[in-house]
Amino acid sequence: MVEIRTLHTTHELQLVQKLEKTIWGMEPIPIHQTITAVKNGGLMLGAFIGDEPVGVSYSFPGYANGKSYLCSHLLGVHPDYQHKGIGRKLKEEQKEAALKLGYTMMTWTYDPLESKNAYLNLSKLGGICSTYVENCYGDMDDSLNAGLPTDRFKLEWWIDRQFIIPKCEKQFKIPWESVQEGMPKLADVDSALSGIGDCDSVYVPVPSFFQELKQKDKLLVIDWRMKTRKIFQTLFAKGFVAVALEREQTGPVHYYKLVKQELMGVEKHEN
Known part of the structure; x- marks a missing residue:
């Protein structure tokens, strides 16, 4: 125990x-x-x-x-x-x-x-x-x-409150592709970001097993780091906030769910 x-x-x-x-x-x-x-x-x-x-x-x-x-x-x-x-x-x-x-x-x-x-x-x-x-x-x-x-x-x-994740009608999922041995790779970032438009919810893929991927292909992991860096920085600057990690039952990626910050009723904590 x-x-x-x-x-x-x-x-x-x-x-x-x-x-x-x-x-x-x-x-x-x-x-x-x-x-x-x-x-x-x-x-x-x-x-x-x-x-x-x-x-x-x-x-x-x-x-x-x-x-x-x-x-x-x-x-x-x-x-x-x-x-x-x-x-x-x-x-x-x-x-x-x-x-x-x-x-x-x-x-x-x-x-x-x-x-x-x-x-x-x-x-x-x-x-x-x-x-x-x-x-x-x-x-x-x-x-x-x-x-x-x-x-x-x-x-x-x-810790003194609980947020309710809003239902969002306009959603966009950042695309990825399967490369050698079925490993996941993000598509072109600029093209992906251009598809967000006026969506109020965005799903961003990340590797399901990051450390295992790192052992297999370090260059691919660096590619994930630099591309997701740009994606998250862009989305945060546009007023999105990450609220959940939705796990896929099978497959090499899971998805972050990001929604517009004003829909959450929370202000950014500056420090």
């Missing part, structure tokens, strides 16, 4: 440091930073099976334009325990703890090509996104990011 605990002591933080190394293969966040954050409005949560940590969530306070929010910096689950709902349990506990601390919004970044994360963040948790950050963390040499610009979606999770 998985138990979620709020961590406060240096000993507890040392336990999750070892877990960080296992998950990401990088040096963990220094304890002098995390202990300061958790004593000043931040949160470090651990998912435990018995006394063994198998998941971790870390966040710290943010502030912009007269408003405070919680910056969720990392969330990870031990490789042996992934796909068991632990990540979602950590986010749900993080939400409850954040509300008790007085936060109404949480924000974090994730790679928009990682459809698994997109499904959790948008479709399961109800986050939204209208901010695209190019090469957010610069060049990284870990197994997940090496050789690719670290572009990120900056997600907003309004």
